[in-house]
Amino acid sequence: MPTQRHWREIPQRYRLEGNFCPDCNRYFLPPRLVCPGCGRKELTPKKLSRKGKIVTFTVIRVPPKTQELKTPYPVAIVETEEGARLTCQVCDCEPSELRIGQEVEIVFREVMREGKTGVIMYGYKARPV
Protein backbone atom coordinates (compact mmCIF):
# COMPACT_ATOMS: atom_id res chain seq x y z
CA MET A 1 0.00 0.00 0.00
CA PRO A 2 1.45 3.42 -0.88
CA THR A 3 2.43 5.28 2.31
CA GLN A 4 0.26 8.29 1.50
CA ARG A 5 -2.86 6.12 1.43
CA HIS A 6 -2.48 5.45 5.14
CA TRP A 7 -1.03 8.89 5.92
CA ARG A 8 -4.08 10.78 4.69
CA GLU A 9 -6.37 8.70 6.94
CA ILE A 10 -4.28 9.47 10.06
CA PRO A 11 -6.63 12.15 11.49
CA GLN A 12 -9.44 9.59 11.49
CA ARG A 13 -7.40 6.55 12.49
CA TYR A 14 -5.36 8.18 15.27
CA ARG A 15 -7.75 10.79 16.62
CA LEU A 16 -11.25 9.73 15.47
CA GLU A 17 -11.68 13.08 13.67
CA GLY A 18 -15.07 12.89 11.98
CA ASN A 19 -17.89 15.37 11.56
CA PHE A 20 -21.59 15.64 12.21
CA CYS A 21 -24.75 17.11 10.74
CA PRO A 22 -26.46 19.47 13.23
CA ASP A 23 -29.77 19.10 11.37
CA CYS A 24 -29.87 15.30 11.46
CA ASN A 25 -27.69 14.81 14.55
CA ARG A 26 -25.74 12.17 12.61
CA TYR A 27 -22.01 11.56 13.04
CA PHE A 28 -19.63 10.49 10.32
CA LEU A 29 -16.26 8.76 10.41
CA PRO A 30 -14.60 9.41 8.01
CA PRO A 31 -15.92 12.97 7.72
CA ARG A 32 -18.27 13.49 4.78
CA LEU A 33 -18.62 16.46 2.41
CA VAL A 34 -22.39 16.12 2.26
CA CYS A 35 -24.91 14.69 4.74
CA PRO A 36 -26.63 11.66 3.20
CA GLY A 37 -29.70 12.39 5.32
CA CYS A 38 -30.50 15.99 4.35
CA GLY A 39 -27.93 17.07 1.78
CA ARG A 40 -26.40 19.72 4.08
CA LYS A 41 -22.86 20.62 3.01
CA GLU A 42 -21.72 22.65 6.06
CA LEU A 43 -20.95 19.84 8.47
CA THR A 44 -19.32 20.41 11.87
CA PRO A 45 -15.91 18.82 12.61
CA LYS A 46 -16.15 16.56 15.64
CA LYS A 47 -13.83 14.12 17.39
CA LEU A 48 -15.75 11.02 18.35
CA SER A 49 -15.96 9.90 21.96
CA ARG A 50 -13.74 6.96 22.86
CA LYS A 51 -16.47 5.38 24.97
CA GLY A 52 -18.92 2.97 23.37
CA LYS A 53 -20.56 -0.41 23.33
CA ILE A 54 -20.52 -3.49 21.11
CA VAL A 55 -23.45 -3.66 18.66
CA THR A 56 -22.43 -7.02 17.18
CA PHE A 57 -19.20 -8.97 16.73
CA THR A 58 -17.51 -11.99 15.19
CA VAL A 59 -14.20 -13.81 15.46
CA ILE A 60 -12.26 -13.92 12.20
CA ARG A 61 -10.61 -17.28 11.58
CA VAL A 62 -9.91 -17.00 7.84
CA PRO A 63 -8.18 -13.62 7.58
CA PRO A 64 -7.06 -11.35 4.78
CA LYS A 65 -3.32 -11.57 3.99
CA THR A 66 -2.54 -8.50 6.09
CA GLN A 67 -3.80 -10.06 9.34
CA GLU A 68 -2.61 -13.66 9.02
CA LEU A 69 -0.33 -13.56 12.07
CA LYS A 70 -3.08 -12.36 14.41
CA THR A 71 -5.69 -15.05 13.64
CA PRO A 72 -8.11 -15.68 15.27
CA TYR A 73 -9.12 -12.17 16.27
CA PRO A 74 -12.46 -10.56 17.20
CA VAL A 75 -13.98 -7.77 15.11
CA ALA A 76 -16.95 -5.71 16.25
CA ILE A 77 -19.26 -2.92 15.21
CA VAL A 78 -19.00 -0.40 18.04
CA GLU A 79 -21.43 2.42 18.77
CA THR A 80 -19.89 5.44 20.48
CA GLU A 81 -21.64 7.54 23.13
CA GLU A 82 -22.94 10.00 20.55
CA GLY A 83 -24.36 7.20 18.38
CA ALA A 84 -21.65 7.01 15.69
CA ARG A 85 -20.69 3.51 14.58
CA LEU A 86 -17.41 2.04 13.41
CA THR A 87 -15.90 -1.36 12.67
CA CYS A 88 -12.70 -2.37 14.46
CA GLN A 89 -10.90 -5.21 16.17
CA VAL A 90 -11.43 -5.92 19.85
CA CYS A 91 -8.17 -6.25 21.80
CA ASP A 92 -7.05 -7.27 25.30
CA CYS A 93 -9.93 -9.71 25.72
CA GLU A 94 -10.93 -13.34 25.73
CA PRO A 95 -13.05 -13.67 22.55
CA SER A 96 -15.36 -16.25 24.14
CA GLU A 97 -16.33 -13.74 26.84
CA LEU A 98 -17.46 -10.99 24.43
CA ARG A 99 -21.15 -10.14 24.31
CA ILE A 100 -23.54 -7.76 22.57
CA GLY A 101 -23.96 -4.54 24.56
CA GLN A 102 -20.57 -4.84 26.26
CA GLU A 103 -18.98 -1.49 27.15
CA VAL A 104 -15.68 -0.73 25.46
CA GLU A 105 -13.16 2.07 25.15
CA ILE A 106 -11.55 2.88 21.83
CA VAL A 107 -7.77 2.73 22.12
CA PHE A 108 -4.74 3.45 19.90
CA ARG A 109 -3.13 0.27 18.55
CA GLU A 110 -1.09 -1.17 15.70
CA VAL A 111 -3.58 -2.47 13.13
CA MET A 112 -1.28 -3.87 10.45
CA ARG A 113 2.23 -3.78 9.14
CA GLU A 114 3.46 -4.23 5.62
CA GLY A 115 5.82 -7.19 5.65
CA LYS A 116 9.14 -7.04 7.47
CA THR A 117 10.31 -3.69 6.15
CA GLY A 118 7.11 -1.79 5.32
CA VAL A 119 5.10 0.82 7.13
CA ILE A 120 3.46 0.05 10.49
CA MET A 121 -0.08 1.31 10.36
CA TYR A 122 -1.74 2.37 13.59
CA GLY A 123 -5.39 2.97 14.21
CA TYR A 124 -8.17 2.24 16.68
CA LYS A 125 -9.29 -0.93 18.41
CA ALA A 126 -11.93 -1.50 21.07
CA ARG A 127 -11.02 -2.74 24.55
CA PRO A 128 -13.63 -4.06 27.00
CA VAL A 129 -13.92 -1.98 30.18
Add this chain to the structure above:
Amino acid sequence: MREVAIIGCGMIRFGELWKKSLRTMFVEAALKAIDDAGVDRIDALYVGCMTSGLFVEQEHLGALLADYLGLAPIPAIRLESACASGGVALRQGFLDIGSGNSEVVLVGGVEKMTDTDRVTDGLASAADQEYEVFHGVTFPGLYAMIARLHMEHYGTKREDLALVAVKNHKHGTMNPHAHFQREITVDQVLASSLVADPLRLLDCSPVSDGAACVVLSSLEWAKAHGKTPVKIIASAMATDTLALHQRKEITTLGSVVESGRKAYAMAGVGPDQIDFAEVHDCFTIAEIVVSEDLGFFKKGEGGKAVREGLTGLDGKIPINPSGGLKAKGHPVGATGVAQAVEAYLQLTGRAEKRQIKDARIGLIQNMGGSGASSVVHILEVV
Protein backbone atom coordinates in the same frame (compact mmCIF):
# COMPACT_ATOMS: atom_id res chain seq x y z
CA MET B 1 -40.41 1.46 -22.37
CA ARG B 2 -40.86 -1.45 -24.77
CA GLU B 3 -41.59 -4.91 -23.36
CA VAL B 4 -38.47 -7.06 -23.00
CA ALA B 5 -38.11 -10.83 -22.85
CA ILE B 6 -35.51 -13.52 -22.30
CA ILE B 7 -35.50 -15.82 -25.34
CA GLY B 8 -32.65 -18.22 -24.61
CA CYS B 9 -30.11 -19.22 -21.98
CA GLY B 10 -26.88 -21.12 -21.53
CA MET B 11 -24.37 -21.82 -18.80
CA ILE B 12 -21.51 -24.13 -18.07
CA ARG B 13 -21.32 -26.27 -14.97
CA PHE B 14 -19.80 -24.17 -12.20
CA GLY B 15 -16.82 -25.52 -10.30
CA GLU B 16 -13.05 -25.42 -9.99
CA LEU B 17 -12.41 -25.34 -13.72
CA TRP B 18 -8.64 -25.44 -13.90
CA LYS B 19 -8.63 -26.37 -17.59
CA LYS B 20 -10.75 -23.41 -18.64
CA SER B 21 -9.74 -19.75 -18.93
CA LEU B 22 -12.09 -16.81 -18.33
CA ARG B 23 -12.57 -16.25 -22.05
CA THR B 24 -13.17 -19.95 -22.80
CA MET B 25 -15.79 -20.27 -20.05
CA PHE B 26 -17.61 -17.21 -21.29
CA VAL B 27 -17.60 -18.17 -24.96
CA GLU B 28 -18.87 -21.69 -24.15
CA ALA B 29 -21.80 -20.30 -22.12
CA ALA B 30 -22.53 -17.61 -24.71
CA LEU B 31 -22.59 -20.02 -27.64
CA LYS B 32 -25.05 -22.23 -25.74
CA ALA B 33 -27.32 -19.25 -25.08
CA ILE B 34 -27.18 -18.03 -28.68
CA ASP B 35 -27.90 -21.57 -29.89
CA ASP B 36 -30.75 -21.95 -27.40
CA ALA B 37 -32.31 -18.69 -28.58
CA GLY B 38 -31.70 -19.58 -32.22
CA VAL B 39 -30.70 -16.05 -33.18
CA ASP B 40 -28.35 -14.93 -35.93
CA ARG B 41 -27.94 -11.37 -34.72
CA ILE B 42 -26.64 -9.80 -31.52
CA ASP B 43 -26.76 -6.01 -31.34
CA ALA B 44 -24.83 -5.50 -28.10
CA LEU B 45 -23.04 -7.42 -25.35
CA TYR B 46 -23.18 -6.66 -21.61
CA VAL B 47 -20.88 -8.65 -19.35
CA GLY B 48 -21.09 -8.74 -15.55
CA CYS B 49 -17.78 -9.42 -13.83
CA MET B 50 -16.70 -8.31 -10.39
CA THR B 51 -12.96 -8.27 -10.35
CA SER B 52 -11.15 -9.90 -13.25
CA GLY B 53 -8.51 -7.22 -12.73
CA LEU B 54 -7.64 -8.54 -9.28
CA PHE B 55 -8.28 -12.22 -9.97
CA VAL B 56 -6.63 -12.66 -13.40
CA GLU B 57 -5.27 -9.19 -14.15
CA GLN B 58 -7.54 -8.85 -17.16
CA GLU B 59 -9.75 -5.82 -17.68
CA HIS B 60 -11.44 -4.59 -20.87
CA LEU B 61 -13.67 -7.66 -20.96
CA GLY B 62 -16.32 -6.18 -23.26
CA ALA B 63 -14.00 -6.00 -26.26
CA LEU B 64 -12.13 -9.21 -25.39
CA LEU B 65 -15.25 -11.34 -25.14
CA ALA B 66 -16.99 -9.78 -28.16
CA ASP B 67 -13.84 -10.56 -30.14
CA TYR B 68 -13.63 -14.19 -29.00
CA LEU B 69 -17.33 -14.68 -29.77
CA GLY B 70 -16.77 -13.35 -33.27
CA LEU B 71 -19.17 -10.49 -32.52
CA ALA B 72 -16.85 -7.51 -32.93
CA PRO B 73 -17.49 -4.70 -33.87
CA ILE B 74 -20.73 -4.68 -31.81
CA PRO B 75 -20.76 -2.41 -28.73
CA ALA B 76 -19.68 -4.44 -25.70
CA ILE B 77 -19.06 -3.37 -22.12
CA ARG B 78 -18.37 -4.96 -18.75
CA LEU B 79 -20.45 -3.88 -15.75
CA GLU B 80 -19.34 -4.04 -12.14
CA SER B 81 -21.36 -3.85 -8.96
CA ALA B 82 -19.41 -6.38 -6.86
CA CYS B 83 -21.38 -9.65 -6.54
CA ALA B 84 -24.37 -7.95 -8.20
CA SER B 85 -22.40 -7.45 -11.43
CA GLY B 86 -24.42 -10.10 -13.28
CA GLY B 87 -27.70 -8.58 -12.14
CA VAL B 88 -26.72 -5.10 -13.28
CA ALA B 89 -25.59 -6.49 -16.66
CA LEU B 90 -29.05 -8.05 -17.06
CA ARG B 91 -30.63 -4.73 -16.13
CA GLN B 92 -28.43 -2.95 -18.67
CA GLY B 93 -29.60 -5.30 -21.41
CA PHE B 94 -33.20 -4.74 -20.31
CA LEU B 95 -32.76 -0.95 -20.47
CA ASP B 96 -31.01 -1.09 -23.84
CA ILE B 97 -33.83 -3.03 -25.48
CA GLY B 98 -36.58 -1.28 -23.51
CA SER B 99 -35.35 2.09 -24.74
CA GLY B 100 -35.55 0.94 -28.35
CA ASN B 101 -31.80 1.25 -28.86
CA SER B 102 -31.18 -2.47 -29.49
CA GLU B 103 -33.36 -5.37 -30.63
CA VAL B 104 -31.37 -8.49 -29.60
CA VAL B 105 -28.80 -8.38 -26.80
CA LEU B 106 -26.48 -10.92 -25.21
CA VAL B 107 -26.11 -10.59 -21.42
CA GLY B 108 -23.48 -12.63 -19.65
CA GLY B 109 -21.67 -13.00 -16.38
CA VAL B 110 -18.31 -14.56 -15.70
CA GLU B 111 -15.73 -14.94 -12.94
CA LYS B 112 -12.43 -16.82 -12.83
CA MET B 113 -11.66 -17.32 -9.13
CA THR B 114 -9.25 -20.25 -8.95
CA ASP B 115 -6.30 -18.66 -10.76
CA THR B 116 -5.39 -16.57 -7.71
CA ASP B 117 -4.34 -17.14 -4.11
CA ARG B 118 -5.95 -13.84 -3.07
CA VAL B 119 -9.66 -14.60 -3.32
CA THR B 120 -10.48 -13.34 0.19
CA ASP B 121 -8.67 -10.06 -0.49
CA GLY B 122 -10.26 -9.67 -3.91
CA LEU B 123 -13.77 -10.23 -2.58
CA ALA B 124 -13.07 -7.88 0.33
CA SER B 125 -12.67 -5.05 -2.19
CA ALA B 126 -16.49 -4.96 -2.29
CA ALA B 127 -16.44 -3.66 1.31
CA ASP B 128 -15.11 -0.30 2.52
CA GLN B 129 -11.34 -0.72 2.16
CA GLU B 130 -10.33 2.07 4.57
CA TYR B 131 -12.97 1.59 7.28
CA GLU B 132 -13.83 -2.13 7.19
CA VAL B 133 -11.17 -4.15 5.38
CA PHE B 134 -8.27 -2.20 6.97
CA HIS B 135 -9.48 -3.46 10.34
CA GLY B 136 -9.30 -7.07 9.21
CA VAL B 137 -12.97 -7.81 8.62
CA THR B 138 -13.81 -10.23 5.78
CA PHE B 139 -17.09 -10.93 3.97
CA PRO B 140 -17.88 -13.95 6.10
CA GLY B 141 -17.10 -11.66 9.05
CA LEU B 142 -19.62 -9.01 7.95
CA TYR B 143 -22.39 -11.57 7.41
CA ALA B 144 -21.42 -13.25 10.70
CA MET B 145 -22.10 -9.95 12.49
CA ILE B 146 -25.51 -9.77 10.76
CA ALA B 147 -26.17 -13.38 11.80
CA ARG B 148 -25.23 -12.83 15.45
CA LEU B 149 -27.57 -9.84 15.74
CA HIS B 150 -30.39 -11.67 13.89
CA MET B 151 -30.07 -14.55 16.35
CA GLU B 152 -30.04 -12.11 19.29
CA HIS B 153 -33.02 -10.02 18.13
CA TYR B 154 -35.28 -12.65 16.61
CA GLY B 155 -34.29 -15.93 18.19
CA THR B 156 -33.04 -17.35 14.91
CA LYS B 157 -31.27 -20.60 15.73
CA ARG B 158 -27.86 -21.79 14.63
CA GLU B 159 -29.64 -24.85 13.17
CA ASP B 160 -31.91 -22.61 11.05
CA LEU B 161 -28.83 -21.30 9.26
CA ALA B 162 -27.62 -24.86 8.69
CA LEU B 163 -31.01 -25.84 7.23
CA VAL B 164 -30.60 -23.24 4.47
CA ALA B 165 -27.39 -24.97 3.36
CA VAL B 166 -28.99 -28.42 3.66
CA LYS B 167 -31.96 -27.35 1.53
CA ASN B 168 -29.85 -25.69 -1.15
CA HIS B 169 -27.52 -28.68 -1.39
CA LYS B 170 -30.56 -30.90 -1.84
CA HIS B 171 -31.74 -28.68 -4.70
CA GLY B 172 -28.22 -28.74 -6.15
CA THR B 173 -28.38 -32.52 -6.56
CA MET B 174 -31.11 -31.91 -9.16
CA ASN B 175 -29.16 -29.31 -11.13
CA PRO B 176 -26.60 -30.67 -13.60
CA HIS B 177 -24.89 -27.26 -13.69
CA ALA B 178 -24.32 -27.04 -9.92
CA HIS B 179 -20.82 -26.97 -8.47
CA PHE B 180 -21.93 -29.29 -5.63
CA GLN B 181 -24.38 -32.07 -6.43
CA ARG B 182 -24.40 -33.88 -3.12
CA GLU B 183 -26.57 -33.64 -0.04
CA ILE B 184 -25.24 -32.50 3.32
CA THR B 185 -26.70 -32.78 6.83
CA VAL B 186 -27.23 -30.31 9.64
CA ASP B 187 -24.60 -32.18 11.67
CA GLN B 188 -22.07 -31.79 8.88
CA VAL B 189 -22.72 -28.04 8.73
CA LEU B 190 -22.37 -27.71 12.50
CA ALA B 191 -19.16 -29.77 12.48
CA SER B 192 -17.52 -27.83 9.64
CA SER B 193 -14.73 -25.43 10.58
CA LEU B 194 -15.53 -21.95 11.87
CA VAL B 195 -14.81 -19.21 9.34
CA ALA B 196 -16.18 -16.22 11.30
CA ASP B 197 -18.28 -17.06 14.36
CA PRO B 198 -21.08 -18.08 14.18
CA LEU B 199 -20.65 -18.88 10.47
CA ARG B 200 -18.95 -22.11 9.47
CA LEU B 201 -17.50 -23.33 6.20
CA LEU B 202 -20.76 -24.95 5.07
CA ASP B 203 -22.64 -21.69 5.69
CA CYS B 204 -20.54 -20.08 2.95
CA SER B 205 -21.01 -20.24 -0.81
CA PRO B 206 -17.96 -21.75 -2.49
CA VAL B 207 -15.23 -20.18 -4.58
CA SER B 208 -16.22 -21.20 -8.11
CA ASP B 209 -15.31 -20.55 -11.72
CA GLY B 210 -18.14 -20.17 -14.15
CA ALA B 211 -20.09 -18.28 -16.78
CA ALA B 212 -23.76 -17.90 -17.62
CA CYS B 213 -25.59 -16.08 -20.43
CA VAL B 214 -29.07 -15.13 -21.56
CA VAL B 215 -30.29 -13.64 -24.82
CA LEU B 216 -32.81 -10.80 -24.59
CA SER B 217 -35.00 -9.26 -27.24
CA SER B 218 -38.04 -7.07 -27.40
CA LEU B 219 -41.22 -9.09 -26.81
CA GLU B 220 -42.48 -7.94 -30.19
CA TRP B 221 -39.35 -9.23 -31.97
CA ALA B 222 -39.51 -12.52 -30.05
CA LYS B 223 -43.10 -13.11 -31.12
CA ALA B 224 -42.47 -12.11 -34.73
CA HIS B 225 -39.58 -14.57 -34.93
CA GLY B 226 -41.26 -17.53 -33.22
CA LYS B 227 -39.09 -17.53 -30.08
CA THR B 228 -40.00 -18.81 -26.60
CA PRO B 229 -40.15 -15.59 -24.59
CA VAL B 230 -40.30 -15.11 -20.84
CA LYS B 231 -41.22 -11.52 -20.15
CA ILE B 232 -39.20 -9.35 -17.76
CA ILE B 233 -42.01 -7.53 -15.95
CA ALA B 234 -39.75 -5.66 -13.51
CA SER B 235 -36.16 -4.53 -13.23
CA ALA B 236 -35.13 -2.50 -10.19
CA MET B 237 -31.92 -1.66 -8.40
CA ALA B 238 -31.15 0.11 -5.13
CA THR B 239 -28.06 1.01 -3.11
CA ASP B 240 -27.12 1.53 0.53
CA THR B 241 -23.99 2.52 2.49
CA LEU B 242 -20.98 0.42 1.53
CA ALA B 243 -19.99 0.02 5.18
CA LEU B 244 -22.31 -2.22 7.18
CA HIS B 245 -21.76 -0.20 10.37
CA GLN B 246 -23.11 3.01 8.81
CA ARG B 247 -26.60 1.60 8.27
CA LYS B 248 -29.49 2.38 10.56
CA GLU B 249 -30.37 -1.31 10.67
CA ILE B 250 -27.95 -4.22 10.53
CA THR B 251 -30.44 -7.09 10.26
CA THR B 252 -32.49 -5.41 7.51
CA LEU B 253 -30.85 -4.83 4.14
CA GLY B 254 -32.28 -1.53 2.97
CA SER B 255 -31.23 -1.99 -0.65
CA VAL B 256 -33.10 -5.30 -0.78
CA VAL B 257 -36.27 -3.77 0.68
CA GLU B 258 -36.10 -0.85 -1.75
CA SER B 259 -35.25 -2.85 -4.89
CA GLY B 260 -38.04 -5.30 -4.01
CA ARG B 261 -40.55 -2.52 -3.39
CA LYS B 262 -39.73 -0.89 -6.74
CA ALA B 263 -39.86 -4.20 -8.59
CA TYR B 264 -43.24 -5.20 -7.11
CA ALA B 265 -44.63 -1.77 -8.04
CA MET B 266 -43.30 -2.00 -11.59
CA ALA B 267 -44.64 -5.53 -12.10
CA GLY B 268 -47.94 -4.86 -10.35
CA VAL B 269 -47.58 -7.99 -8.23
CA GLY B 270 -46.87 -8.63 -4.56
CA PRO B 271 -44.72 -11.22 -2.80
CA ASP B 272 -47.77 -13.51 -2.47
CA GLN B 273 -47.97 -13.87 -6.25
CA ILE B 274 -44.38 -15.01 -6.71
CA ASP B 275 -44.17 -18.75 -7.50
CA PHE B 276 -40.45 -19.12 -6.76
CA ALA B 277 -37.39 -16.97 -6.06
CA GLU B 278 -33.70 -17.20 -6.72
CA VAL B 279 -32.03 -15.05 -4.05
CA HIS B 280 -28.46 -14.14 -3.14
CA ASP B 281 -27.52 -16.74 -0.51
CA CYS B 282 -23.81 -15.94 -0.43
CA PHE B 283 -24.07 -17.04 3.22
CA THR B 284 -26.92 -18.93 4.86
CA ILE B 285 -27.95 -15.88 6.91
CA ALA B 286 -28.24 -13.85 3.70
CA GLU B 287 -31.04 -16.07 2.36
CA ILE B 288 -32.95 -15.71 5.63
CA VAL B 289 -32.60 -11.91 5.76
CA VAL B 290 -33.40 -11.45 2.05
CA SER B 291 -36.48 -13.70 2.29
CA GLU B 292 -37.78 -11.31 4.97
CA ASP B 293 -36.74 -8.11 3.22
CA LEU B 294 -38.47 -9.17 -0.03
CA GLY B 295 -41.68 -9.64 1.95
CA PHE B 296 -42.00 -13.43 1.74
CA PHE B 297 -41.95 -13.61 5.54
CA LYS B 298 -42.30 -11.14 8.40
CA LYS B 299 -39.10 -9.62 9.79
CA GLY B 300 -37.46 -12.13 12.07
CA GLU B 301 -39.41 -15.14 10.79
CA GLY B 302 -37.10 -16.16 7.96
CA GLY B 303 -35.33 -18.72 10.13
CA LYS B 304 -38.59 -20.23 11.29
CA ALA B 305 -39.79 -20.43 7.66
CA VAL B 306 -36.79 -22.55 6.70
CA ARG B 307 -37.34 -24.77 9.77
CA GLU B 308 -40.95 -25.32 8.68
CA GLY B 309 -39.95 -26.21 5.13
CA LEU B 310 -41.73 -23.22 3.57
CA THR B 311 -38.80 -22.52 1.21
CA GLY B 312 -38.31 -26.04 -0.19
CA LEU B 313 -39.39 -27.09 -3.68
CA ASP B 314 -42.88 -27.99 -2.42
CA GLY B 315 -43.08 -25.13 0.06
CA LYS B 316 -45.15 -21.96 0.11
CA ILE B 317 -42.41 -20.07 -1.71
CA PRO B 318 -39.62 -22.26 -3.10
CA ILE B 319 -36.32 -20.40 -2.69
CA ASN B 320 -33.22 -21.20 -4.72
CA PRO B 321 -34.49 -24.23 -6.66
CA SER B 322 -31.20 -24.15 -8.58
CA GLY B 323 -29.25 -24.88 -5.41
CA GLY B 324 -28.53 -21.18 -4.95
CA LEU B 325 -25.07 -19.74 -4.55
CA LYS B 326 -24.45 -22.26 -1.81
CA ALA B 327 -24.65 -25.41 -3.96
CA LYS B 328 -24.75 -24.18 -7.55
CA GLY B 329 -21.59 -22.18 -6.84
CA HIS B 330 -20.80 -18.48 -6.76
CA PRO B 331 -18.53 -17.25 -9.54
CA VAL B 332 -19.45 -13.76 -8.41
CA GLY B 333 -19.98 -11.95 -11.72
CA ALA B 334 -21.83 -14.93 -13.21
CA THR B 335 -24.27 -15.36 -10.33
CA GLY B 336 -26.87 -12.75 -11.25
CA VAL B 337 -27.10 -14.09 -14.80
CA ALA B 338 -27.20 -17.72 -13.62
CA GLN B 339 -30.27 -16.75 -11.57
CA ALA B 340 -31.90 -15.54 -14.81
CA VAL B 341 -30.93 -18.84 -16.48
CA GLU B 342 -32.71 -20.77 -13.70
CA ALA B 343 -35.78 -18.55 -13.91
CA TYR B 344 -35.94 -19.01 -17.69
CA LEU B 345 -35.67 -22.79 -17.36
CA GLN B 346 -38.33 -22.89 -14.63
CA LEU B 347 -40.74 -20.66 -16.56
CA THR B 348 -40.34 -22.63 -19.79
CA GLY B 349 -40.82 -25.98 -18.02
CA ARG B 350 -37.25 -27.15 -18.61
CA ALA B 351 -35.99 -27.41 -15.01
CA GLU B 352 -36.16 -31.21 -15.03
CA LYS B 353 -36.24 -32.84 -11.58
CA ARG B 354 -36.36 -29.51 -9.76
CA GLN B 355 -39.22 -28.14 -11.88
CA ILE B 356 -41.69 -26.15 -9.82
CA LYS B 357 -45.20 -27.14 -10.85
CA ASP B 358 -47.23 -24.46 -12.64
CA ALA B 359 -44.59 -21.77 -12.10
CA ARG B 360 -45.74 -18.60 -13.83
CA ILE B 361 -43.96 -15.75 -12.03
CA GLY B 362 -40.39 -15.89 -10.71
CA LEU B 363 -38.31 -13.34 -8.84
CA ILE B 364 -34.52 -13.12 -8.93
CA GLN B 365 -32.48 -11.05 -6.48
CA ASN B 366 -28.74 -10.44 -6.73
CA MET B 367 -26.75 -8.30 -4.33
CA GLY B 368 -23.30 -6.82 -3.91
CA GLY B 369 -21.14 -6.64 -0.81
CA SER B 370 -22.93 -6.82 2.50
CA GLY B 371 -26.02 -5.51 0.70
CA ALA B 372 -24.78 -2.14 -0.57
CA SER B 373 -26.41 -2.92 -3.92
CA SER B 374 -29.37 -5.11 -4.75
CA VAL B 375 -30.98 -5.84 -8.11
CA VAL B 376 -34.38 -7.47 -8.46
CA HIS B 377 -35.98 -8.77 -11.65
CA ILE B 378 -39.42 -10.34 -11.92
CA LEU B 379 -40.17 -12.64 -14.84
CA GLU B 380 -43.46 -13.98 -16.14
CA VAL B 381 -44.58 -16.62 -18.60
CA VAL B 382 -46.05 -14.97 -21.69
